[in-house]
Amino acid sequence: MEKQDHLDLYHQMVLIRRVEERAAELYQQGKIGGFLHLYIGQEAVSTGLIAARQPQDRVITAYRDHGVALNVGIPADLVMAELLGKATGISKGRGGSMHMADVEKNFWGGHAIVGAHLPIAAGMALGDQYSENDGVTICMFGDGATNIGFFHEGVNLSKVWDLPVLWVCENNQYGMGTTIERASAVSEIRQKAEGYGIPNERVDGMDVMAVRAATLKALEYIRSGKGPYFLEIMTYRYRGHSMGDPERYRESGEVKKWQENDPIGIYRVYLGKEKIAKENQLDAIDERVDEEVQAAVQFAESSPEPELEELFADVYAK
């Protein structure tokens, strides 16, 4: 990795963090409606994954999707505009927080029905296998999603047909307020992949370099035609499940403990120790991000609402 690549990754992680913080404020001010699921604490996961993919690799995820959206390069302006439901948003204001996508960047969306996108990911991988493309479909989902039938059907099929798909479980240890232990027969999620005969690995999701390295290895395996691979990435969400979560299910001490293991902090230390970047360089990136986010909010706020006729657009192909 070149120095600039590292600085880019650092920039992406800080950008996600700040966009999410601003989104929370805008939600509180009533400018964002509906459900808002923040990615704060999990930034290293999507950042490490996307850093390892090739342009032909597709990515699909659940509703906690702002991180991936920024990683694949959707400008913060368009993410923010979507959050505000504006015509300039990446989904034209029709999708909102849970439904960002940019097909040109091979990002196939945030999907709001838990687990529903796993069989879809298998199908996308089938498309590439069928057409003899060498792309891999990277499918991200939560720990909670591994308990629904969709997960098992999609994962099983991927192995039966040796589909080029990378399954990525973002294990943040809760599905809403329910801990893994209370919802999953095995708390080590990778054992589920083991059950389907799929090679798998548990990864430290607070360390962006570890996520990137594991993803590179997995993608190489899949691209060589050997079939699916499964990563269980250990992480934690600092904020509630979505805005308005009373968080009665966990102690604040638990959150603090994880915050001491912050993915951005860990990366900063790494960059310093490896003499890749100096403190002041990283501070300069932080400042640049603040300006970027400020500009994104301004762009979003001054963007027009969709025209009322937009209501009828895209129901069918025409």
Place this chain on the structure above:
Amino acid sequence: MSKQITMREAISQAIWEEMERDEKVFIMGEEVGVWGGTYAVTKGFYDHFGPKRVRDTPIAEAAIVGGGIGAAMVGLRPIAELMTINFAFVAMNHIVNEAAKMRYMFGGQMSVPLVIRAVGGGGRQLGATHSQTPDAIFAHFPGLKVVAPGTPYDAKGLLKSAIRSDDPVMFIEHATLYQTRGEVPEGEYTVPIGKSKIQRPGRDVTIVTYSKMLDVSMKAAEQLAKEGIEAEIVDLRTLRPLDMEPVLESFRRTNRAVIVEEGWRSYGIGSEISARIYEGAFDYVDAPIKRVAQTEVPLPYNRALEQSALPHAEDIIQAVKEVL
């Protein structure tokens, strides 16, 4: 003695009281326990009744409904909570092919005394997959009862009847009604399933509606009253079995009808009710029956767009004026 309480409290009280009355009644679903229900309906239940009777489940709707069916078949009275009605599609096989068929298909040997509680409705900017009002779909299947109350009184009384019913009941709540207040008796009462009710008397036009749209229709009726138009409002309360008697009786007096539902128009509640009015009271028809319903698009996130797709009091007022 009666008291003003919210819809949320009414539903919560019904479950609580039935759990106190019959230890075979229990509730299971996502976040019903430790969290207290994502809509706070089961707040305090976990501490009072404990984890045996207030069961947090994995995110697994087919197991929630399927498990509920099995437990019901062997003598329990489960309340299976679906976090929202949109997730009922994940459990559709169990609702349609299992719960609704079990008694009939096995010659009456089995019962499925299961209540599936599910909250639906649009208007909260939750986007296309989380904002649906698919009530009509569930009312399509013989063997499944479908209840959708519009007032706290009916919600409490109907939910008690649903829990005591020996057949599966889909009990549909509306997310924007939980704060609605209404009079509820302090003592024990039930409301029978399968009975429509006139919620507002009037001589000029019959509005047929239910659930959230009852509220909206009431507001429309108040406006209309200021212009001297008296609308009678019939609340279906139960979508299956459907009680047409109060609707037909009202229509024979007013000779005009507007049917109001939040879901999409095509193949909807309005289609069914208007067909039945034509079948049952054709000689009394003085004007084509009108339907007010949701614009036929998936609901968008943008607030203004979403609102423009949902039925409002103004749409009802306009429809009433067209039939008069």
